[in-house]
Amino acid sequence: MGELQTTVTMTVNGERVTRTIESRVLLVHFLREELGLTGTHVGCDTSQCGACTVLLDGEAVKSCTVLAVQAMGKAVTTIEGLETDRLHPIQEGFWAKHGLQCGFCTPGAMMATTYLLSQNPNPTEEQIRVGLDGIVCRCTGYETIVRAVQHAAQLMNSSTQTERSTEVG
Numbered sequence: 497m498g499e500l501q502t503t504v505t506m507t508v509n510g511e512r513v514t515r516t517i518e519s520r521v522l523l524v525h526f527l528r529e530e531l532g533l534t535g536t537h538v539g540c541d542t543s544q545c546g547a548c549t550v551l552l553d554g555e556a557v558k559s560c561t562v563l564a565v566q567a568m569g570k571a572v573t574t575i576e577g578l579e580t581d582r583l584h585p586i587q588e589g590f591w592a593k594h595g596l597q598c599g600f601c602t603p604g605a606m607m608a609t610t611y612l613l614s615q616n617p618n619p620t621e622e623q624i625r626v627g628l629d630g631i632v633c634r635c636t637g638y639e640t641i642v643r644a645v646q647h648a649a650q651l652m653n654s655s656t657q658t659e660r661s662t663e664v665g
């Protein structure tokens with residue numbers, strides 16, 4: 497007997513997508529295999545490593561813990577959705593402060609950072625460590641990741657201030 501199939505529609509990085517898939521497919525595999533968005537990594541498939549973190553309706557989730565059908569009608573943002581015609585300040589922060597070595601955890605770390613800074617634009621070091629505690633990094637020792645997030649926060653806050661003063665001016 498064939499697998500149960502479901503047609504799912506969701507918005508991924510601003511684009512509406514519809515696919516017919518097996519109902520048991522996890523969101524991470526939907527993103528990687530159906531849509532070719534391989535920036536979302538799979539380190540464990542069991543909710544341990546955080547490499548698969550994406551935003552689902554603005555909330556950080558481990559996409560190996562969510563079925564694609566559970567994302568039906570929702571907005572998903574992956575690491576590919578951060579960059580437009582230039583580096584996003586979060587990518588710039590990680591680049592400038594060497595917040596990565598092998599890079600395997602980095603997409604998940606950046607998406608967790610995106611969520612953290614959306615909730616708290618000026619996190620303390622402790623809040624950064626708590627905000628990223630679902631992300632396992634075997635390389636950096638986390639020091640450079642903390643500095644990267646601090647730098648990203650500064651860049652985002654200064655661009656917000658520039659936008660405000662441009663609007664006022």
Ligand code: FES
Nearest residue numbers: 539541545546560
């Ligand atoms: Fe999802 Fe590791 S692949 S938490």
Ligand code: FES
Nearest residue numbers: 597601633634635
């Ligand atoms: Fe290698 Fe984090 S940079 S796992």
